[in-house]
Amino acid sequence: MASHEIIQPTRRTLIRGAGATALAGLAMPAIARAAKRYSIAVVPKSLDNPVFYTAHYGAMQRAKELGDVDLIWTASATSDASQEAEIIQNLITRHVDGMAIDANAPQPLIAPINEAVEKGIVTITWDSDVPGSKREVYYGVDNTKMGARMGEQALKFMGKPSGKVILVSGGPGATNLNARLAGVKQMMGKHKGIEFLGPYFDDDDLTKGQELMNNLLTAHPDAGAIVNVAAVAFFGKVAAMPKLISNHGKVKIIGSDVLAPEIPLVQKGYVQALVGQDYWGWGYQTVTIIHNMLTNKNCRYPKLVPQHMPVVTKANADHWAKIWKEAATPAGAARAFREAPVGCMAT
Template identity: 25%
Template sequence: MLTTRTRRLTVAVSVTAALALGATACGGTTKSDAQKEGGAVSAGKADPSAATKKGLTVGFLPKQVNNPYFTSADNGGKKVLAELGETYKEVGPSSGTDTSGQVSYVNTLTQQQVNAMAVSAQDPGALCTALKQAMQNGIKVVTYDSDTKADCRNAFVSQASAEDLGRTQVQLLAQQIGYKGEIAILSAAQTATNQNTWIDYMKEELKDPKYKDVKLVKVAYGNDDAQQSFQQTQGLLQEYPGLKGIISPTTVGIKAAAQYLSGSKYKGKVKLSGLGTPNDMRKYVKNGTVEAFELWDPAKLGELAARTAVALSSGQISGKEGETFKAGAMGSYTIGKDGVINLGKPTVFNAKNIDQFNF
């Protein structure tokens, strides 16, 4: 992990209870005329042929600034914003569970009057009051990687279909353990929206009769902290000595679990899969600790979040279901139910293809 930032902006924005209730109950505001359409907050009528505005400022607020995954994602946004003639900035907490810190950074970006912000939420509801205030001030809000409640942002850029991600992680591990044995899940924080959604689909997938001999024994939480995830992996194997496999749907968790397994008697015996980056997992694939895992390209996720923020700020989309927009070389995207935009299918990495990727 990188060292934590030595200084945090602490500009606080006071929000009264009446304002919070008004933002929830009313269809319009004085500045952005935000409305709830199709589950997401939409402003006015979109013009897909509108020119892309230049000189916009887009603030990125990841769950955790010292997390390599978010570094890659946010750099993807930074690169495309420079190409489009916009200004990029990044703020955020050094802890993946510092929800109050995320709220303060939303308030900071609002005070700085950015045109748009891209936020990966640590908690689905905790940021809502601050994000609604940002929208009342005319700021477009895009969530990426981890969502808020749908009425707290304009659009959500999802890594892939949540159902696809949850089900494919189970499918990948089940193949490796021969569809038989005890498995566990090593997640991030208990409040992480994306993690919990994927885990719900994992449990649904496990109801299929083909998994009748696969038993999910525990969901553990490493809080996206390397040391805690390492210790949770150790604890799982002590508690369940017959464990056959672990799914870790978090890049910090899967790397920490691989680190533990590679130096233990369980190497090659307990299968590990989930979501990881090729650069983090390369050596564990090559030394036989991990057979296969999956992920989307986080840089592309950040790029799409940035392009969505610019499209919203330019009036090309409002966040309403059915709207389409062009995302440069990435192609065209259509906004789905509740303002969700899916990046695409995840990629499976193994010994045959992992050297083709560098992120």
């Protein structure tokens, strides 16, 4: 039986899943206690960002399928690299078998990740990498290519390779977001008529993000496009962005992710295109990769295990709305995003 715990570091409380209490573990027969179990921690950037809910469902599902995994889901309450470093240190102290980390910023995490690896903890990153660390695998999209794809969509909807392009991001230290910004610039910067403004940062904060979108559309009604590589502003109610509503596609809006709250914005024409990731895989496949490496010493992966990048426009937004309707619960998400576990790969 898999066990599951959510750690909320701000309160230092522990919530355990069904059938997974410490007392229950003590009460198990001796033969069951002797069976090898693996503690695997999955660390998103924060606990308050809905982009990670489906990843949590995926991690729970894979732990359940494997049966010998004690899953730990833990992060800072909001995106904070220093708190994330403390969390990793706590996991090292707990002697977990493996950890999968989504980095708020790379530099503060290099030392704790290296310590974890040196102490024999299988350590990988996902979504946002930590270059320069000893992490064994990065699982996620190629973020430079993701930015380039967002740039392609911006050019497509602008209809001409000229005009102001406003860049918006989340945290200025996030490796994945900076790579996306670079990808946008590489793709669109090939055209001499493109003028970049920004990047502007909202620190992955919903209120800040929505205020920023309103302010940018007010200040630059003549812009060709806004490319938001961390579109947290689209996770809340569109009524908080009246300028986005009144703009209604005049300034072309391109965003990251293809999450449930974003799809209606595409359906209504407020956002022209979204470029997404495999949110289920963030949890499902990271647990898979770590478990494979723990149980098979010959299992190898390349440094980058890439994800696919779906694109949502008005042409397929209704289809995605149906997917997210089914995926509203853990069981529904398992049906909607079902995929085969990634096997060992030659490097």
